[in-house]
Amino acid sequence: MSVTAAKGFTAAGIAAGIKESGSPDLALVVNRGPRLAAAGVFTANRVKAAPVLWSQQVLRGGQVSAVVLNSGGANACTGPEGFQDTHATAEKAAQVLGHSAGEIAVASTGLIGVRLPMDKLLAGLDKAAVELSEHGGEKAAIAIKTTDTVHKTAVAQGDGWTVGGMAKGAGMLAPGLATMLVVLTTDADVDAPGLDAALRSATRQTFDRVDSDGCMSTNDTVLLLASGASGVTPEAAAFAETVRTVCDDLARQLIGDAEGASKDIRIEVVGAATEDDAVEVGRSIARNNLLKCAIHGEDPNWGRVLSAIGTTSAAFDPDRLNVAINGVWVCRNGSVGDDRDLVDMRYREVRITADLAEGTESAVIWANDLTADYVHENSAYSS
Amino acid sequence: MSVTAAKGFTAAGIAAGIKESGSPDLALVVNRGPRLAAAGVFTANRVKAAPVLWSQQVLRGGQVSAVVLNSGGANACTGPEGFQDTHATAEKAAQVLGHSAGEIAVASTGLIGVRLPMDKLLAGLDKAAVELSEHGGEKAAIAIKTTDTVHKTAVAQGDGWTVGGMAKGAGMLAPGLATMLVVLTTDADVDAPGLDAALRSATRQTFDRVDSDGCMSTNDTVLLLASGASGVTPEAAAFAETVRTVCDDLARQLIGDAEGASKDIRIEVVGAATEDDAVEVGRSIARNNLLKCAIHGEDPNWGRVLSAIGTTSAAFDPDRLNVAINGVWVCRNGSVGDDRDLVDMRYREVRITADLAEGTESAVIWANDLTADYVHENSAYSS
Numbered sequence: 001m002s003v004t005a006a007k008g009f010t011a012a013g014i015a016a017g018i019k020e021s022g023s024p025d026l027a028l029v030v031n032r033g034p035r036l037a038a039a040g041v042f043t044a045n046r047v048k049a050a051p052v053l054w055s056q057q058v059l060r061g062g063q064v065s066a067v068v069l070n071s072g073g074a075n076a077c078t079g080p081e082g083f084q085d086t087h088a089t090a091e092k093a094a095q096v097l098g099h100s101a102g103e104i105a106v107a108s109t110g111l112i113g114v115r116l117p118m119d120k121l122l123a124g125l126d127k128a129a130v131e132l133s134e135h136g137g138e139k140a141a142i143a144i145k146t147t148d149t150v151h152k153t154a155v156a157q158g159d160g161w162t163v164g165g166m167a168k169g170a171g172m173l174a175p176g177l178a179t180m181l182v183v184l185t186t187d188a189d190v191d192a193p194g195l196d197a198a199l200r201s202a203t204r205q206t207f208d209r210v211d212s213d214g215c216m217s218t219n220d221t222v223l224l225l226a227s228g229a230s231g232v233t234p235e236a237a238a239f240a241e242t243v244r245t246v247c248d249d250l251a252r253q254l255i256g257d258a259e260g261a262s263k264d265i266r267i268e269v270v271g272a273a274t275e276d277d278a279v280e281v282g283r284s285i286a287r288n289n290l291l292k293c294a295i296h297g298e299d300p301n302w303g304r305v306l307s308a309i310g311t312t313s314a315a316f317d318p319d320r321l322n323v324a325i326n327g328v329w330v331c332r333n334g335s336v337g338d339d340r341d342l343v344d345m346r347y348r349e350v351r352i353t354a355d356l357a358e359g360t361e362s363a364v365i366w367a368n369d370l371t372a373d374y375v376h377e378n379s380a381y382s383s
Numbered sequence: 384m385s386v387t388a389a390k391g392f393t394a395a396g397i398a399a400g401i402k403e404s405g406s407p408d409l410a411l412v413v414n415r416g417p418r419l420a421a422a423g424v425f426t427a428n429r430v431k432a433a434p435v436l437w438s439q440q441v442l443r444g445g446q447v448s449a450v451v452l453n454s455g456g457a458n459a460c461t462g463p464e465g466f467q468d469t470h471a472t473a474e475k476a477a478q479v480l481g482h483s484a485g486e487i488a489v490a491s492t493g494l495i496g497v498r499l500p501m502d503k504l505l506a507g508l509d510k511a512a513v514e515l516s517e518h519g520g521e522k523a524a525i526a527i528k529t530t531d532t533v534h535k536t537a538v539a540q541g542d543g544w545t546v547g548g549m550a551k552g553a554g555m556l557a558p559g560l561a562t563m564l565v566v567l568t569t570d571a572d573v574d575a576p577g578l579d580a581a582l583r584s585a586t587r588q589t590f591d592r593v594d595s596d597g598c599m600s601t602n603d604t605v606l607l608l609a610s611g612a613s614g615v616t617p618e619a620a621a622f623a624e625t626v627r628t629v630c631d632d633l634a635r636q637l638i639g640d641a642e643g644a645s646k647d648i649r650i651e652v653v654g655a656a657t658e659d660d661a662v663e664v665g666r667s668i669a670r671n672n673l674l675k676c677a678i679h680g681e682d683p684n685w686g687r688v689l690s691a692i693g694t695t696s697a698a699f700d701p702d703r704l705n706v707a708i709n710g711v712w713v714c715r716n717g718s719v720g721d722d723r724d725l726v727d728m729r730y731r732e733v734r735i736t737a738d739l740a741e742g743t744e745s746a747v748i749w750a751n752d753l754t755a756d757y758v759h760e761n762s763a764y765s766s
Contacts, residue, residue, distance in 0.1 A: 047693030047701045047717070077689050079702070079718030112686025113719055216694045218686075289672070289753075290761050297762030303495025303601075306460050310430030311599045318430045319462070334430070335462030336496055370672075370762075372755035378673050379680030379753075 002137025002153035005164030007187040008032045008227025011136035013143030016124025018072035018110075018117055024143035026121065027069040028128040029183050030097060035228030038064035039195035040105070041203045043220035049076030050083040051106040052219060054090065058105050062192030064225055065103040067183055068093050069144050070121060071168070073110040076218040085118050092122045096129040107181045107221040109146055109168060141166035144181055147377065149257055154249035156242045161188035161230040163242045167250040180207060180254060182222040184246060188239060189228035198240040199224045206247035209279070209365045210255055211286040222247075255366045260373030263295050266351045266366055271322075273359040277314035281354060282365035284308045292370035298345035300325040305354060306334070315358045322355040385520025385536035388547030390570040391415045391610025394519035396526030399507025401455035401493075401500055407526035409504065410452040411511040412566050413480060418611030421447035422578035423488070424586045426603035432459030433466040434489040435602060437473065441488050445575030447608055448486040450566055451476050452527050453504060454551070456493040459601040468499050475505045479512040490564045490604040492529055492551060524549035527564050530760065532640055537632035539625045544571035544613040546625050550633040563590065563637060565605040567629060571622060572611035581623040582607045589630040592662070592748045593638055594669040605630075638749045643756030646678050649749055650735045654705075656742040660697035664737060665748035667691045675753035681728035683708040688737060689717070698741045705738040 004011050009031055016026040031038075040059040042052050058064060068089055075082050086106050094101035108116070131139075141151040148168050155164040169180030190198070203222055224243065234242075255264050267285050272278035285291065288308040294301035302323045309321060323331035328343045330336075350369075368374075387394050392414055399409040414421075423442040425435050441447060451472055458465050469489050477484040491499070514522075524534040531551050538547040552563030573581070586605055607626065617625075638647050650668050655661035668674065671691040677684035685706045692704060706714035711726045713719075733752075751757075 045690060045693035046695075046699075047689045047704075074686075077686055077714065077718055079716065082718070112684075112690065113714070115719075216690065218690050218693065289757075293758050293761035296758065299762065301495075303457075303460055306430045307428060307495065307599065307601050310428035310601060312429075316429075321430075331460065331496070333462065335460055335465070336498075370758055372758045374672075375676050375679065375753055375755045375758060378676035379682065 001155045001164050002141045002166045003029050003164055003183050003185045004134050004137035005155040006162040006185045006227065008229030009185045010132040010134055011140040012128040012131035012133065013136065013139030014124060014128050014131055017120040018070055025070055025072040026124040026128055027140035027143040028132060029067045029140055030132055031065055031225050031227050033227055035189060035226055036063045036065050036103065037190060037192045037195055037226040038062065039192060039199045039224045041199055041222045043217055045216045045218050047077065047218050049074050049108060049219040050078060050086040051075055051108045052221060053083060054086045055105040055107065055221060058102060061102065063103045064105050064223065065099040066093055066097055067105045067107065067223060068125065069107045069181055070116065071109050071144050071146050073108060073114055073116045074112045074219050075108040075116050076112040078113065078115055082115060085116055088118060089121060092125050096125050105223055109144065109181050109219055112218060137164065137166065144168040147259055152250055152253040154246045156245045158188060158234050158238060158242050160232040161186060161234055163246050165246050165250060167254060169254045180220050182250060184224040184243065186226050187228065187230040188226060189231060189233045190226045190239060194236060195224050195226055198243045201240050202244040202247040205244060206251040209363065210251045211283055211365055211367050251366065255368060258368040259377045260371045261368035262371055263369040264349050264366065265295055265368060266349060266364060268362065268364045269354045269356065270362040271355040271357045271359060272361040273315040275361045275363055277356065278361050278363035280312045281309055281314045281356065282363050284312045285352065285354060286365045286367035289370055295350055296369035296371050300330055300340045300343040300345065302331040305352060306331065309354060314356060316356040320357040322357065324353040326351050384538045384547055385524045385549045386412050386547055386566050386568045387517050387520035388538040389545040389568045389610065391612030392568045393515040393517055394523040395511045395514035395516065396519065396522030397507060397511050397514055400503040401453055408453055408455040409507040409511055410523035410526040411515060412450045412523055413515055414448055414608050414610050416610055418572060418609055419446045419448050419486065420573060420575045420578055420609040421445060422575060422582045422607045424582055424605045426600055428599045428601050430460065430601050432457050432491060432602040433461060433469040434458055434491045435604060436466060437469040438488040438490065438604060441485060444485065446486045447488050447606065448482040449476055449480055450488045450490065450606060451508065452490045452564055454492050454527050454529050456491060456497055456499045457495045457602050458491040458499050459495040461496065461498055465498060468501055471501060472504060475508050479508050488606055492527065492564050492602055495601060520547065520549065527551040530642055535633055535636040537629045539628045541571060541617050541621060541625050543615040544569060544617055546629050548629050548633060550637060552637045563603055565633060567607040567626065569609050570611065570613035571609060572614060572616045573609045573622060577619060578607050578609055581626045584623050585627040585630040588627060589634040592746065593634045594666055594748055594750050634749065638751060641751040642760045643754045644751035645754050646733050646752040647731055647749065648678055648733045648735060648751060649747060651745060651747045652737045652739065653745040654738040654740045654742060655744040656698040658744045658746055660739065661744050661746035663695050664692055664697050664739065665746050667695050668735065668737060669748045669750035672753055678733055679752035679754050683713055683723045683726040683728065685714040688735060689714065692737060697739060699739040703740040705740065707736040709734050
């Protein structure tokens with residue numbers, strides 16, 4: 001269902017020849033209206049790819065009529081020529097669709113520092129426009145894959161309206177955001193400020209709390225487009241919650257398909273004085289390579305959790321920290337707790353609970369283990 | 384030579400049975416005076432092992448007559464009982480040596496969250512005291528090894544005085560400091576404030592700029608002991624420079640023996656507006672898992688360098704960044720530079736130069752690549 005689950009959208013995914021493998025590499029998502037409202041959230045990396053710089057400008061107008069996405073090249077660190085390539089992409093899509101280039105967002109993913117084969121990409125847009133369909137959501141989701149092993153889509157229903165979406169992302173998954181391209185669509189009748197509020201709230205609690213490998217991308221883009229085709233204007237809270245549900249679903253799929261991972265680690269920090277403290281501690285745990293190796297080895301090494309907590313500025317007393325792994329409180333009051341041999345770590349999901357014993361705030365961060373396969377995938381060839 | 388290169392020191396290293404393997408695991412370093420001045424630098428981790436808490440107290444007095452070091456157990460996250468174990472260790476050493484417990488520093492390394500076998504450790508101190516010798520430096524350096532493949536010692540000569548030292552550390556190497564135990568000794572006649580100034584200046588530019596795997600230990604301890612036995616009081620600058628030389632030598636040995644590493648990565652950040660900016664950028668590059676994998680694969684993936692720089696708050700313009708790998712400027716002005724095929728990465732040392740083009744400050748950070756062997760060493764068993 002993906003981006004065409006909501007009424008008013010068509011999509012396509014084709015092989016334009018950008019990838020040498022001949023796999024699908026170009027996706028087009030078109031909003032047929034009647035509304036063309038949109039919001040976007042982009043990477044916090046200060047080194048931003050050309051399509052991010054372009055799309056940030058487009059989103060300032062609050063209107064997006066179409067999104068062009070390509071895999072096979074990130075168009076990042078490509079200088080003024082790279083920005084011209086993105087501009088030319090939007091112009092070509094505008095011409096093919098009869099839209100204005102200033103309302104066309106562009107997103108790219110792949111290797112940094114390489115120019116895109118523009119002849120293939122522009123010719124591909126002609127082909128993609130012909131293939132646009134109300135059933136094209138799956139093909140679009142497939143065309144944005146890079147090292148993803150599966151394509152990722154999600155849908156949630158409101159009362160007379162729908163939110164759907166697609167995502168790609170497998171490596172370089174980290175807060176703010178994570179090498180991900182995400183397009184969400186809805187037929188709810190919501191204006192651009194309403195979309196922006198719902199999207200920011202949702203990403204803050206979902207994509208921003210996914211930290212597979214601590215690495216922040218130059219290309220991350222999350223877009224939310226509203227067609228208004230359902231004719232229904234939902235209550236703001238219900239809409240925000242539904243957007244959050246779809247983002248959460250996609251974020252979990254990203255973690256579940258992270259490069260080389262064998263474990264999905266759910267890190268819940270509780271008893272924090274503030275939510276910021278909880279998030280800081282969760283991220284520090286999520287990024288500790290030694291702990292990530294231990295989890296891979298199914299070793300409930302809670303000492304590495306404590307040493308990660310100790311590097312943060314969060315409020316806590318080292319002698320009051322408690323840590324549970326898969327429900328067993330292996331560390332109590334900063335010291336040895338229940339028998340670590342009671343911890344069963346055979347399954348893919350591993351739950352770490354860190355209790356700071358300072359307050360009532362909490363946060364959940366998702367991470368992956370560190371494996372030889374991760375090293376292999378990221379050292380054997382450029383990506 | 385190690386800690387007994389300087390006059391006025393004896394040392395020993397023995398197998399006390401703390402390690403199940405039967406390898407050496409207990410070291411003793413004794414300052415015979417006439418001076419007993421000392422300074423120390425400890426982990427910045429807020430979760431500190433019992434021996435760190437103890438030795439910080441001891442160092443406040445500025446006098447250390449002996450250091451007890453054990454491998455085979457970190458005595459971290461062991462609660463009040465663990466602190467009592469450290470206290471008992473100092474008391475026993477005081478009794479054996481005829482010193483005051485309040486002048487005996489203790490350092491431990493090994494698994495977190497496990498109590499030490501105190502019967503074996505205390506009995507070992509009797510044995511170690513008998514073995515104390517002016518030639519015992521090498522044995523002491525061997526006894527503090529954990530996953531180190533070689534023991535590490537260094538010596539530098541001043542004008543009539545000497546600075547020598549030993550270090551252990553192989554994993555959890557990161558700024559502030561790095562799972563390391565280091566004991567430096569000198570026969571120069573320097574008081575505690577003079578030692579403190581020289582040691583802080585040296586560690587800031589050496590051990591604090593080693594970032595093998597981004598993980599900060601609970602046990603890091605660097606001690607500098609002066610016996611004054613040479614009768615020479617060196618000029619402060621010359622003394623500080625000699626201490627820095629020994630620290631730099633040991634720091635390089637730590638990086639060269641890091642767990643599972645196949646490359647030593649020298650990251651030099653130049654053109655920074657401030658030294659802090661240079662250090663922040665260097666650390667961000669040093670900790671980027673994707674880049675560390677690429678270096679392992681001998682792939683000059685400069686895009687990953689730029690994406691690491693982009694996560695910092697340092698002053699820079701993305702369009703003016705330059706990056707060289709092994710002398711080839713593969714990125715110029717934030718975009719594609721010289722041919723990456725010119726980069727020769729066959730050797731163990733890899734040099735990355737990141738030019739922020741903002742000023743004249745610089746810093747060097749040392750890191751390692753990320754390898755399947757690192758994952759194996761840190762997942763196959765608890766450490």
